[in-house]
Amino acid sequence: MIAGRYLRARRKEAFISVIASLTMVGVAIGVATLIVVMSVMNGFRGELLDKILGLNGHFTAYPIESKFTDYKETVESIEQVDGVKFAVYFVEGQVLASGRGSSTGVTVRGMDEENLKKLNLLYNSAEQGGFDQWDDSNGIAIGYRLAQTLGVGIGDQVQIINPDGAMTPFGTTPQIRSYPVTAIFNLGMVEFDSFFMYMPLEPAQDYFKLFEDVLKPGQEPLDVMASDEEIDAAYQRVPQASAVEIFIDDPDAVGLMRSRLQADPDLRPMVLTDWQQRNETFFSALQVERVVMFTILSMIILVAAFNIISSLIMLVKDKGADIAVLRTMGATRGSIMRIFSITGTAIGVIGTTVGLGLGLLVASNAEAIRAFISNLLGVTIFPPEIFFLTSLPSRTDPLEVTVVVLMALGLSFLATIYPAWRAAQYDPVEALRYE
Template sequence: MVAGRYLRARRKEAFISVIASLTMVGVAIGVATLIVVMSVMNGFRAELLTKILGLNGHFTAFPIERQFTDYKETVEALQQVDGVKFAVYFVEGQVLASARNSSTGVTVRGMDEANIKKLSLLYNAAEQGGWDQWDTSKGVAIGYRLAQTLGLSLGDQVQIINPNGAMTPFGSTPQIRSYPVNVIFNLGMVEFDSFFMYMPIEPAQDFFKMYEDVLKPGQAPLDPLATDEEIDAAYQRVAQATAVEIFIDDPDNVTVMRERLQSDPNTRPLVMTDWQQRNETFFSALQVERVVMFTILSMIILVAAFNIISSLIMLVKDKSSDIAVLRTMGATRGAIMRIFSITGTTIGFIGTFAGLVLGLVVAANAETLRAFVSNTLGVAIFPPEVFFLSSLPSKTDPIEVTVVVCLALGLSFLATLYPAWRAAQYDPVEALRYE
C-alpha cells in the first residue's frame, strides 16, 4: 500500500514521478529493442538456412577412383540408407552468360525434371513459365535478378560461353551456344536469383562434355588403324554427373549420417562435404554477431536500471520524514527495505511488460514496418544486395524472450537494493530533528 502511494504522483512530487515514468520508458525501450533485434537475427539465420539447404543438400558427394557414370545407381543406393530423405544428381559448371550487350558469370546446373520436383523450394519458385516437359524443352531456367541484369524475358535467347571448348591445333576454343529462357524463378535470395541457371541434364552433359566413350559389352579392342565408322560402331557414349546432393531427415545430425553413408556397403567411394563445413565461417559469424548484439543491447536495460537507482535515491531523500515516522510507529528496517524494493521493482515490472508487448508486436510486423518506413522516407532499408534476402525475416524465440524478461526484472530488482538499504538505515531522531 505504501509503495503504491509512493508511485502515485502528488503535485509537490511531480518531478520524482516524471523521473520514474522516464525510467519505465527506458526499460520498455530496452526490452523491446532486444526482443526485436534478436527476433530479426533469428529470422535472418533461419531464412538463410532454409534457402541454402532448400537448394544445396546437407551433404555434397563427389566421386573418387573412377568416372561418375553410375550416378543413377548411386542415388538409388544412397536413398536406401536410413535417415536419408532423398538424393539428387546434377552436372555443374561455370560459364559466361550474355544477352543484349550485357554479360555476367553464372553457375549452370543440369538437372532432370524428376530431381527438380524433389527440390520443392525451386520447383515452386517459378514465377514465369513452368517445369512441364522440362527434360525435352532444351531451354534454361534463370533467376529473376539475372533476367533483370541481362534484360531477358520469357522466350528470349541467352548465350552461354564455356571457355573449355573444342581442342584445335591452336589450343582450346570457347564453346558458344544459345538457349531459350523457359523458366524465370524467384527464390527470394539474391545469390541464387542472380548467379544460378538451370538446364536439362542431357544438354548440360553435352555442353560440358560430361561423357565417356567406352567399348560396347563384348566388343574386342579395335585395331589402331580402324576407320571412324568402325570406332563409332564399337564405342558407346556413357554420360557422367558432377556430384550428388544428399538431403537427410535431421540437418544437425551430420556427424552420425556421414559415418552411416560412408560405411554403407552398397554405395561407391565418395568424398563428402556437409552443409556445416561449407558454411562454417558464415554461420559462425552470425552466431558471434547474435551474442555481441545481445550483450550490447543489454546495456540499454542496464542504463535503465541505473535510472531506477537514481529515482529511488531521490524518492528516499524526499520521504525521509515519512521513513522516520514509520520507524517510530514500529516499522522494522526490513519493512522499510521492502517498501522501496517493491516501488523500484514495480517500475521495472511495468516497463518490462510494456517492452514485452511492444517488442512482440514490432517483431511480428517487422517486414510491414520496414516497407512502410522505406516507402515513406524513400530510402532502401535492409537492401537485398547486402543482406542476401529480399524481405526482412523475423522469428521470435520464446526461450530468448524469457531470458530478456528475466534479465530486465532481475536488473530492476538488483537496482532497488542499495536505495532500499539506505532508506532502512535512516535514524528517526536525525530525520525528525528539524521537522
Template structure:
C-alpha cells in the same frame, strides 16, 4: 483483549509483503503536484526499461529469422552433404542415388551436372554456375520447383531452354523467350592452336525467385542431358562386338557402332537432421555397397559465415543488454531521489512501529514495480514489432524512399523474424532481475534513516 492489543504495529506482519507495505508503495508511485519531477523520472525510467526489452526481443528475433531463412534457402537448394565421386567417373549416378536413399537418416539425394560459364544477354554479361538436372530430381527440391515466377518446369526434360533467377535476368537484360548465350572456354573443339571456346544460345523458359540474392544472381538450370552434352560429360565407347570398325565406314555407321555413356558431376544428399552431419558421415562411410565419395557437409561449406552470425548474435545481445542496465541505474537514481524526498515520511513510519525491513520492502516494491511495468510493456511491444518486422520495414522504406536492409547487402529480399520463446524468457528474466537488484541500495539507505535525526528540526 483490547482493540489496540489485537492490531499489530505498522509494518509488523507475518507475510513477506503486507498490505500496509503495498499501500505505501502504491502511494509513492502515484504522482502529486509537488512530486511531479520525481514521477517524471520514474516514468522515463519505465520507458527506458520497455525500450531496452523491446529492442532486445526485436533484434534477437530478426537475427534468428535471418539465420533460419538463410539456412532454409541454402539447405533447400544445396544438400546437407555434397558427394564427389572418386576412383572412377560418375556414370552409375542413378544406381548410386538409389543406394544412398536407402541409408537410414537420408531423406533423398539428387544428382546433377555442373559447370561454370560466361552468360551474355542483351543487357550485359556475367559469370554463372550452370547446373543440369532432370525433372525427377527437380521435383525433390520444392524450394526451386515452386519458385517459378514466369514460365515453369513442366515438360522439363523435353525442354530446349534454361531457367534463370530473376536477378540474373535483370543483369542480362532478358525476359521469357529471349536468347542467352553461354560461353565455356574448356569444352570447345580442338584445333592446332588449342581448344576453342564453346558458344551456344538457349532460350529462357523459366524465371524463378528463390528470395536469396546470391542464388537468384548466380544459378542457371538446364535439362540434365543438355548440360551433359554442353560440358561434354560423356564418353563414346564401342558397343560389344564392334571392336573392329571399317575405316571407310560412314558417319551413320560410326554413330551406330558407338554407345554414349553419360556421367554426372556430383550428388547432393539431404538428411533428416541437419545437425547430425557427423553421425551421418560415419554411417555413409561405413556402407560398403556405396561407391567411394568425398563428402563435404554444409557446416564445412558455410563454417565461417554461420560462425560469424553466432558471434554477432552474442555480441548484439551483450551490447543491447546495456540499455536495460542503464534503465536499471535510472531506477537507482529515481529511488534515491524518492527516498530523499520521503525522509520525513520514513521517520514517521518508524515511530509508528515500522521495522527497517518494512521500509526496505516498501521501496523495493516501488522500484521493482517500475521495472515490472516497463518489462511487460517492452515484452508486448517487442513481440508486436517482431511479428510485423517486414511490414514495418516496407512501410518505412516506401514512406522515406530509402532502402532499409537492401538485399544486395543482407542476401535476402525480405526481412525475416523468428521469435524464440527461450530467448524472450531470458530477456524478461534479465530485465526483472536487474530491476530488482537496482532497488536494493536505495531501499537499504531508506531503512538506515534515523527517525530522531529526521524529525529533530520539525
C-alpha cells in the same frame, strides 16, 4: 499499498514521478529493442539457412576413383541410409552468359524433372513460365535478377560460352550455344537469383561433354588404326554426373550422418562436404554478431536499472520523514526494505511488460514497418545486394524472449537492494529532528 502511493504522482513529488516514468520507458525500450533485434537476426539466419539448404543440400558428395556414371544407382543407395531425406544428382559447370548487350558469369546446373521436383523451393518459385515438360524443353531457367541483368524474358535466347570446347589444330576453341528461356524463378536470395542457371540434364551433359566412351558388351578393344565408324560401332556413350546433393532429416546431425554415409558398404567412394564446412565463415560471423548485439543492447536495460537506483535514492531522501513515522509506529527494517523494493521492482515490471508487448508487435510486423519507412523516406532500408535477402525476416524465439524478460526483471530487482537498504537504516530520531 504504501509502495503504490509512492509510485503515483503528486504535485509535491512530481519530479520524482517523472524520473520513475522515464525509467520505465528506458526499461521498455531496452526490452523491446533486444526482442526486435534478436528476432530479426534469428529470421535472417533462418531464412538464409532455409534457402541455402533448400538448393545445396546438407552434404555434397563428389565421386572419386572412377567416372561418375553410376549416379542413379548411387542416389538410390544413399536414400536407403537411415536419416537421409532424399538425394539428387546434377551436372554443374561455369559459363559466360550473354543476353541483349550484357554478359555475366553464371553457374549452370543440369537436372532432370524428377530431381527438380524434390527441390520444392526451386520448383515452386517460377514467376514466369514453369518447369512442366522440363526434360523435353531444351531450354533454361534463370533467376529474375539474372534475367534483368541480361535483359531477357520468356522465349528469349541466352548465349552461353564455355572455354573448354572442341580441340582443333589451333588449340581449344570455346563452345558457344544458345538456349531459350523457359522459366524465370524468384527464390528471394540475391546469390541464387543472380548467378544460377538451370537446364535439363541431358542437354547439360552434352554441353559439358560429360560422357564416357565404354566398350559395348562382348566387344573386343580396337587397335589404334580403327576408323571412326568402327569406333562408333564398338563404343557406347555413357552419361556422367558431377556430384550428388544429400538432404538429411536433422541439419545439425552432420557428424553422425557423415559416419553413416562413409561406413555404408553399398556406397561408392565419395568425398563429402557438409553445409557447415561450406558456410563456416559466414554463419560463424552471424553467430558472433548475434552475441555482440545482445551484449551491447543489454546495456540499455543496465542503464535503465541504474536509473531505478537513482530514482529510488531520491525517493528515499524525499520520504525520510515518512520512514521515521513508520518506524515509530512499529514498522520493522524489513518492512521498509520491502516497501522500496516493491516500488523499484514495480517500475521494472511495468517497463518490462510494456517492452515485451512492443517488442513482439514490432518483431511480428518487421517487414511491413521496413517497407513503410522505406517508402516514407524514399531510401532502401535493408538492401538485398548487401544482405542477400529481398525482405526483412523475423523469427521470435520464445526461449530468447524469456531470457530477455528474466534479465530485465532480475536487474530491476537488484537495482532496488541498495536504496531499500539505505531506507531501512534511517534513524527515526535523526530523521524527525528538524521536522
